[in-house]
Amino acid sequence: MQAPAIGWYPGHMARAIRRLGEDLRSVDTVVEVVDARLPLSGRNPGLARLAARKRLLLVLTRADLADPNATAAWLEYFRARGSEALAIDAKRTSDGTRLRANLCRLATQRATSRAMVVGIPNAGKSTAINAIAGKSIARAENRAGVTRAPQWFRIASNLELLDTAGILVPKIDSPEAQWKLALIGAVPSARFDPEDAIARLGLWMAARGREDAVDLETFSQERGFLRRGTIVDTHNAAWSYIKELNAGTFGRMTLEEPPA
Numbered sequence: 001m002q003a004p005a006i007g008w009y010p011g012h013m014a015r016a017i018r019r020l021g022e023d024l025r026s027v028d029t030v031v032e033v034v035d036a037r038l039p040l041s042g043r044n045p046g047l048a049r050l051a052a053r054k055r056l057l058l059v060l061t062r063a064d065l066a067d068p069n070a071t072a073a074w075l076e077y078f079r080a081r082g083s084e085a086l087a088i089d090a091k092r093t094s095d096g097t098r099l100r101a102n103l104c105r106l107a108t109q110r111a112t113s114r115a116m117v118v119g120i121p122n123a124g125k126s127t128a129i130n131a132i133a134g135k136s137i138a139r140a141e142n143r144a145g146v147t148r149a150p151q152w153f154r155i156a157s158n159l160e161l162l163d164t165a166g167i168l169v170p171k172i173d174s175p176e177a178q179w180k181l182a183l184i185g186a187v188p189s190a191r192f193d194p195e196d197a198i199a200r201l202g203l204w205m206a207a208r209g210r211e212d213a214v215d216l217e218t219f220s221q222e223r224g225f226l227r228r229g230t231i232v233d234t235h236n237a238a239w240s241y242i243k244e245l246n247a248g249t250f251g252r253m254t255l256e257e258p259p260a
């Protein structure tokens with residue numbers, strides 16, 4: 001299961017990154033959205049350099065799907081390294097309000113604060129903007145590549161947000177990063193094998209002594225994924241498992257721990 005680190009996103013990556021650099025000049029803040037279940041592998045390693053002279057606020061989103069203890073450990077990890085970080089469930093109004101208050105803190109010192117929301121594909125950038133706005137203004141869907149072009153949103157008289165396309169792809173430097181990114185929805189579905197990703201997740205869970213380690217064969221049978229009545233349809237079952245995993249059906253799970 002191999003995929004290049006760059007090249008999933010249709011269009012011209014180099015031009016898009018140049019454009020991001022241009023947009024950066026007009027903002028004072030960068031809001032980096034990253035899935036709380038994969039806070040390190042789910043980041044683009046080049047962003048820190050791109051945003052070096054800006055205020056950077058790291059937002060761990062989908063905290064509702066992540067292990068709360070792991071999220072607390074990750075927040076501590078980032079804060080200990082001097083990063084401003086907070087965790088949100090973007091579907092909770094109170095979390096959106098908290099994030100907005102955080103951004104407006106900076107705005108009170110300036111006439112208007114302009115922040116750019118960045119992150120890997122499907123990280124939850126547009127949903128975070130909707131949470132901050134308290135209403136649905138940016139298009140959000142559960143697949144990579146929904147936002148195609150940068151778009152400004154005026155949130156308040158002193159706060160403007162720029163939604164961006166998920167052009168900052170993560171660095172896939174191991175098969176482990178690949179299947180984990182695939183499971184959280186950061187890899188387009190045509191670019192990975194769902195059965196392989198689930199098999200690897202099952203092994204990973206079993207290695208951690210988890211009794212709920214996924215076994216695709218059993219899951220397929222339990223859910224009635226059969227072809228012509230008898231053959232187990234593990235392919236469609238794998239897609240179904242991934243969907244349920246991201247809906248929180250199997251509980252909360254974080255896929256990587258902070259480095260010791």
Ligand SMILES: Nc1nc2c(ncn2[C@@H]2O[C@H](COP(=O)(O)OP(=O)(O)OP(=O)(O)O)[C@@H](O)[C@H]2O)c(=O)[nH]1
Binds near residue numbers: 090164166
């Ligand atoms: N459970 C949960 N789902 C979330 C959260 N934030 C975002 N999502 C879901 O994640 C999916 C992707 O969200 P988007 O906001 O479209 O992601 P994006 O980063 O804008 O994606 P692209 O524009 O395609 O790069 C949507 O189905 C959201 O409902 C969260 O905090 N919790």
Ligand SMILES: [Mg+2]
Binds near residue numbers: 125126140146147165
């Ligand atoms: Mg988007």
